[in-house]
Amino acid sequence: MANDLALSVKDLKTFFYTNKRCNKALNGVSFEIRKGKTLGVVGESGCGKSVTASSIMQLLPRLSRIEEGSITYHSERGDIRIDELERDGAEMRSIRGEEIAMIFQDPMTALNPVYSVGFQIGEALQYHTDLTKKQRGERVIELLTAMGIPSPGERAKQFPHNYSGGMRQRAMIAMAMSCNPKILIADEPTTALDVTIQAQIFNLMNKLKSENDTAIMLITHDMGVIAELADDVAVMYMGNIVEAGTVDDVLRRPQHPYTRALLDSIPILGRGRDQDIKSIRGATPDPYERPKGCQFAPRCDFATDACEVMPTEEAVTDTHRVMCHRYKEIFENA
Amino acid sequence: MLTFILRRILITIPMLLIISFLVYLGLELTPGDAVSHMISPDLTNTVTEEQMAAMRESLGLDKSFIERYWSWLTHIVQGDFGHSLSGGVAISTIVLDRLPATLELSIFALVFSTIIGCVLGLLSALKRGSATDSALTVVGMLGVSIPEFFFGLVAILIFALNLGWLPVGGRLLPSYDSYWDHFPNIILPGLVLSLMMTAGVMRYARSAMLDSLSREFIRTARAKGLPQWRIILYHAFRVALTPVVVLIGFRLPTLIGGSVIIEAVFQWPGIGLEFIGAVRGSDYPLVMSIALLSVLAVLLASLIVDVLTAMIDPRVRLG
Structure with a gap:
């Protein structure tokens, strides 16, 4: 059973603090x-x-904290307690x-307006893989193609404002999937x-x-x-x-x-x-x-x-x- | 990009024409003309109206306003700014003579304030709410609100008169052998001028940085697992740069026009100081030329700002 699991969350409590008041945003979630x-x-x-x-x-x-509970990521290297x-x-x-990669609600604001989409996808590869710059460029185009973005070679050089909403979200997914994550949020x-x-x-x-x-x-x-x-x-x-x-x-x-x-x-x-x-x-x-x-x-x-x-x-x-x-x-x- | 720059330059030309016309009109509206300045006050009683009229005619002052404006303009376009009323030196010579001093001081202040202002603003934004941030905020507000001349005088009082570390003012003195001998002279005016600019750049950099740090793409960058320094420098600072560049760009005209107040306080022989002298001596051709040069500098600066903004921010449409 445990082998099928990617992530387990047990009795998680996350509280937010503002003006000395406490919002128990998560009150024991498993x-x-x-x-x-x-x-x-x-x-x-x-x-x-x-x-x-x-x-x-x-x-x-910054003003929030995991107070109690555990988040366990069942990686191939063994369990990792993320909360610790x-x-x-x-x-x-x-x-x-x-x-673990994540895509967000609003692709209009989730991409940095001053960098090309290709650069932003490549950034994840730069930090998580050993690929050379050229290989990263190829992988970016591969990813964009997989996301069904037409003429990915040119699109990679374009900026988020050149993309439509749906394409931006696909670019976000390409970014999230670039390193083949085990979990996508x-x-x-x-x-x-x-x-x-x-x-x-x-x-x-x-x-x-x-x-x-x-x-x-x-x-x-x-x-x-x-x-x-x-x-x-x-x-x-x-x-x-x-x-x-x-x-x-x-x-x-x-x-x-x-x-x-x-x-x-x-x-x-x-x-x-x-x-x-x-x-x-x-x-x-x-x-x-x-x-x-x-x-x-x-x-x-x-x-x-x-x-x-x-x-x-x-x-x-x-x-x-x-x-x-x-x-x-x-x-x-x- | 090239067509964008060309188009911007083309727009600049009619603006320059209009402003040159206004400057000339301003001169026309001042009481007296060149002739009345050329005649020494002691002789006013002896010179007859006919003599004055003859002088006016020989100088072309009897022609219509439009004709005179046109002749002034065509000369300026050819690089002939006319002559100063006091001394009769060519204005272009005066300006070229004064320009190095002004450039030296302004570049010093511009470079210093840009670097220090950005670094402090960044620091202030990252340590938001800390003692460092509060201290920098107070210093920044003081820097923005204390008038330059006051700050300059206090600096002279403390560092030149009381402590005697630095010279009171002036630039090249006869006793100096090499160019670098005058370096102590530039420190006080340079620092006072840059502190004023630094305060502004810092406040701008801080708020632009806070704004971009709170944007959603920062969360995306963090979700990618990028290290903190890369998020701050690549993602947040790059976006925060646009307003800071605009601010610095609009400081560029001081490079040519000089800082009138600072140059006067420190007796720095730049264009600003010359400008004050010209105004005092009613040397209208000189005032006009310097004013026109400053206008040109402002227009050029705004052109540079536009080009830089377009380079930094791909969303700016080149049209």
């Missing part, structure tokens, strides 16, 4: 990413999806970009792009996954994307994973009231205009004044006094776990 599989992480804005990604990459802002590495130390830098890679471009990017990611056996952590707030691409799903709410399991587990047999509410709030194409879309009542709480117990309780239709206490994670099946006091009763009534 999950695994399997080799060659896609883990989809869904949740509303501010639920801690991106913080999880930044914690893994050790790219957290120095943030910008040599070891962490050699993992970043080479073994994609933080909402298509949110800033046209829907038509989305499909292209996802096809590309799927191809990379099957060809290079790359494990992917796909962060999104789009359930449709999850259904399409993910093998495993983790649903996050206010710094906790409230439900996790395989795609079938979570999308077909949702246990947590939040997951259900989330699924109910998506309009379905083809059902016409009169479909019953349920919005989730209330708003996400202020991260500095969180509810005492279950974070979702104030917005939950099934909340009782018992929910004043933080629920623990319970296994529904071997692959499916949920964080709710009442999931059994609710599930029976449904």
Whole structure:
């Protein structure tokens, strides 16, 4: 079992500090990413999806810290505790970009405007491989070709502002894939792009996954994307994973009231205009004044006094776990 | 790129024409003319109106304003700036005589302030919020806000008069054998002038650096696993360079026009000092020529800034 894993995160707590207040952005998060599989992480804005990604990459802002828990990268050289590495130390830098790579939400701002795309892709190769300058140039063109960028030789010399949005994201993926990473973290890679471009990017990611056996952590707030691409799903709410399991587990047999509410709030194409879309009542709480117990309780239709206490994670099946006091009763009534 | 530069030069020409016209118009509006300056005040009573008119005619002053402007302009284009009213020396000779001193001082200050300003600004941005940053911020604000002449006078008082380390002012003295003998003379005016410039460059470099460090491509660079120095110098500083280059570029005119105040305070025999003398002595042809030269320098500097910006930032459209 452990051999299939690319990365395990155990009880991770990452806190942000501002003006002597503390935002418990991640409050005990555990999950695994399997080799060659896609883990989809869904949740509303501010639920801690991106913080999880930044914690893994050790790219957290200065005033934040991993307080507890562990991030273990199962490399070929043995397990590496990422959370124990120095943030910008040599070891962490050699993992970043080479073994764990990341693509970002907005390709418009994620590329440096004053350097050519080829140069920026080549930079990763320069620091992680022994290739000569000429070989790097060839590899860059190879990568751009693989990403389906036309006339890659000329494109490599161009600057990000000469690229369209979709092409920039493909260039970002080329950069991330340049050193054949074991894990690719994609933080909402298509949110800033046209829907038509989305499909292209996802096809590309799927191809990379099957060809290079790359494990992917796909962060999104789009359930449709999850259904399409993910093998495993983790649903996050206010710094906790409230439900996790395989795609079938979570999308077909949702246990947590939040997951259900989330699924109910998506309009379905083809059902016409009169479909019953349920919005989730209330708003996400202020991260500095969180509810005492279950974070979702104030917005939950099934909340009782018992929910004043933080629920623990319970296994529904071997692959499916949920964080709710009442999931059994609710599930029976449904 | 070449067509871009050519086009920029072509735009510069009509601007120069308009400004030269305004400068000439300014002279026209001042009271008195060349003749009234040529006649010594003691003789005003003895010279008759007819004699004055004859002089005007011989100098071509009786022609229309446009005709005179045209003749002035055509001479200038041929490099003939006319003669100074006091002494009758050719203006081009005066300017060429004064230019080395001004260039020497300005290049010293420009190079010094650019290097030190960028380094300190970078340091300040990287150590944001630290004691170093606060200290540099205070020094920078003082540097920007204290007037040059005050700073210059205080420097003379302390280093020249009280401590006696450096000469009070002046440049080449008769007793100097070699060019390098006058080096102590340049230290005080050079440093005072550069400290003013350094403060500005530092403040600009700091804020541009903070801005570019907070951009998303820095996170991308970190995610690639690049070492810190490369992220700072290659990714952040390169982007921060554009506003700093613009600032430094607009300091370029001091190379020719000189710093009037500093040159006056330190009696540095450059173009700035000459300019003050010309204004005091109502030597209008000289004032006009220096003003026109400064304008030319400003236009050239803005051309250089445009070209440099286009070279540094590929997003600038060459059109």
